[in-house]
Amino acid sequence: MTLFLSRLRLSSSPSTRALSGLLSPQDGPRRRSAQHNLLWSVFSDGPDRKRDFLWREESDGSFLVLSERPPAQTDLFAPHQVKPFAPVFSAGDQLEFRLRANATRAKPGGSRVDVVMDALHALPQPSRAAQRMHLAGQEGRAWLERQGASSGFRVIEAVAHDYLTETLPDSRGRSDRLRFGILELSGKVQLEDPDAFLARMQRGFGRAKAFGCGLMLVRRAR
Numbered sequence: 001m002t003l004f005l006s007r008l009r010l011s012s013s014p015s016t017r018a019l020s021g022l023l024s025p026q027d028g029p030r031r032r033s034a035q036h037n038l039l040w041s042v043f044s045d046g047p048d049r050k051r052d053f054l055w056r057e058e059s060d061g062s063f064l065v066l067s068e069r070p071p072a073q074t075d076l077f078a079p080h081q082v083k084p085f086a087p088v089f090s091a092g093d094q095l096e097f098r099l100r101a102n103a104t105r106a107k108p109g110g111s112r113v114d115v116v117m118d119a120l121h122a123l124p125q126p127s128r129a130a131q132r133m134h135l136a137g138q139e140g141r142a143w144l145e146r147q148g149a150s151s152g153f154r155v156i157e158a159v160a161h162d163y164l165t166e167t168l169p170d171s172r173g174r175s176d177r178l179r180f181g182i183l184e185l186s187g188k189v190q191l192e193d194p195d196a197f198l199a200r201m202q203r204g205f206g207r208a209k210a211f212g213c214g215l216m217l218v219r220r221a222r
Contacts, residue, residue, distance in 0.1 A: 089191055095190075098184075100182060116132075168211070
């Protein structure tokens with residue numbers, strides 16, 4: 001299957017700028033919810049369409065998107081930059097990666113928990129802030145190693161750069177129960193099964209993929 005890697009930017013037209021408060025709110029949870037709807041606007045072509053794309057916001061405000069179909073062009077966006085994504089990897093290749101993930105695991109009984117949040121909750125309240133990033137790095141790497149065991153890669157290096165939690169607002173502006181952690185990881189992996197790795201890249205890593213998590217960006221290690 002052909003995949004597409006695209007960079008999307010909001011249009012600089014006066015009409016789009018007039019909507020900036022709605023399209024890109026400053027408040028983090030509202031911003032993520034608005035972006036979810038914004039990205040769907042270029043991929044949803046009918047009420048039965050299932051999500052077949054991953055996305056993330058970059059520091060310059062653009063969006064990187066990995067998708068099974070090219071994004072549709074709308075007046076809200078500048079012309080998209082779209083290219084086929086068909087890397088050729090071999091076993092033994094080393095790749096540098098960046099990943100924004102909602103990293104979870106199953107607990108006895110079947111419930112799922114955020115790996116960092118769960119580790120923090122096991123500590124006394126006064127010590128959580130000091131241990132936050134240490135646990136993010138420790139639990140993030142362990143989680144990624146578990147992903148690699150079933151996805152054709154081995155973790156060489158994994159560093160946590162940030163960890164935050166967000167609670168998404170509902171359609172009426174009140175907070176609902178959808179609270180999740182967002183872990184920023186980068187590092188290096190070595191491929192053992194390139195086909196399994198590419199298949200997992202397409203599906204994404206972790207949960208909360210509809211809200212900008214799960215897209216792993218890679219390049220060959222220097």
